[in-house]
């Protein structure tokens with residue numbers, strides 16, 4: 001089974017019962033989504049517990065799904081910090097497996113970069129989890145270029161994924177590519193040329209919050225600052241006979257033939273289906289660059 005281009009994000013499960021979540025998963029599977037993204041930190045562990053309730057009742061589902069979880073963000077009273085020590089990684093995985101009622105995780109991501117990260121310790125943790133059959137594949141999230149290289153040079157286990165925010169409403173990752181040597185702030189490196197580093201090594205880019213403006217500024221589809229790109233999405237949606245969301249999804253998927261996935265966080269089946277429709281559209285280059293510019297980005 002190949003991993004789907006669209007990932008179902010399971011961060012916003014607050015209003016879903018375990019039965020509702022089961023319905024969402026079966027809807028996803030019947031619409032070609034087989035990859036699910038969660039984290040130990042989502043709803044302080046409650047999201048994984050809810051997924052575990054689904055697996056307890058429907059154990060046959062497990063083999064039809066790729067389960068990806070993350071570790072490394074710690075909430076301790078009022079303090080939030082990052083911990084990617086050997087103990088933290090191994091304990092987190094064991095707790096996540098218990099919460100989700102499963103024996104192995106398909107992909108484990110280090111959720112955010114811990115400045116104190118020691119590549120040797122991470123290598124040991126990955127080797128242990130891999131030998132125990134608890135984790136099949138490893139990756140990172142929100143990691144800068146040099147830190148990925150540091151890990152790559154010091155672990156024998158491939159780092160296959162970096163999950164980063166990317167969408168029409170948040171384009172730092174690629175905007176700098178067009179603005180090298182320009183006398184403007186867009187040329188200031190936000191990502192350390194991460195985009196092409198990942199392409200060079202075939203590391204999958206998973207785009208989180210693909211329809212969000214900025215960090216958590218609401219949907220691009222009803223935000224005043226996104227009016228121009230929204231109108232153009234309408235025009236393309238009419239041309240391709242799909243929704244605006246499908247266009248916003250196709251915009252991201254055009255960035256790579258193979259190593260890219262888009263994570264929808266919607267739990268509304270109609271919205272999720274619109275993301276899937278985006279996998280069937282191949283925008284022209286002219287359309288792609290026009291979307292880029294109409295989303296408020298400068299192209300010299």
Ligand SMILES: NC(=O)c1ccc[n+]([C@@H]2O[C@H](COP(=O)([O-])OP(=O)(O)OC[C@H]3O[C@@H](n4cnc5c(N)ncnc54)[C@H](OP(=O)(O)O)[C@@H]3O)[C@@H](O)[C@H]2O)c1
Nearest residue numbers: 009010011141208209210211212219245264265266271274
């Ligand atoms: N690695 C990280 O640091 C990190 C951080 C944040 C999130 N994530 C992952 O990314 C996933 C997605 O995050 P998200 O939920 O913030 O992003 P999102 O899917 O881009 O959702 C943002 C907004 O877009 C709306 N939307 C989605 N599809 C739509 C459609 N077809 N039509 C109209 N509106 C639509 C959503 O509304 P509705 O909900 O009403 O559809 C929501 O208000 C999470 O579940 C999580 O797995 C990872």
